[in-house]
Amino acid sequence: MADARHGRDASRHRRRGQGELEALVLASLREADEAVSAAWVQERLGGDLAYTTVITILTRLLAKGVVTRERAGRSFTWTSASDEAGLAAHKMRKVLDGEQDREAVLASFVTALSTEDERVLRDLLRDTHTGQED
Incomplete structure (x- = not known):
């Protein structure tokens, strides 16, 4: 069923809460065999999140001490430090x-x-x- 205001499939584009997004990002990092880029996380989550949203979530998780990051060229790679x-x-x-x-x-x-x-x-x-x- 299409969302009349936005012309979107409402079930596909439902708004997720911050905690739910953090858990999804953290789960994707735990699946990785090594430190990964934000783009890798975005792709792993199906690509429906904006890159900037993924970066924001990773930065929040970093502030909470549940992920770590290392400089990799002009960007960072990310690793889960918690579950x-x-x-x-x-x-x-x-x-x-x-x-x-x-x-x-x-x-x-x-x-x-x-x-x-x-x-x-x-x-x-x-x-x-x-x-x-x-």
Whole structure:
């Protein structure tokens, strides 16, 4: 079905959120065997994103510390320095850092966890605490 305002197939050109685009770019970098160009990432994602959009996303990921870049002539090559879990953890820390009452936010988060997630968190905290004692 065509979008009457733009004459486009609305399902093909739906607007994706920043987080979704970041995850797609990060996933494409993790698939690469070596550092790759932004053009490679753009092609890997099907070419429907503008080159400048890919550069913007890569630059945001660089600022978050989840990708690295190296000079390659007049441009850069990019490498994943993290995975989707690392990106999600960064987002969670950013939200937490923006709150005045960290303890209340953490308490609310923990009380909303499923029993299984709570068990996983307890195990992770115990393992981290045990590792610090060594």
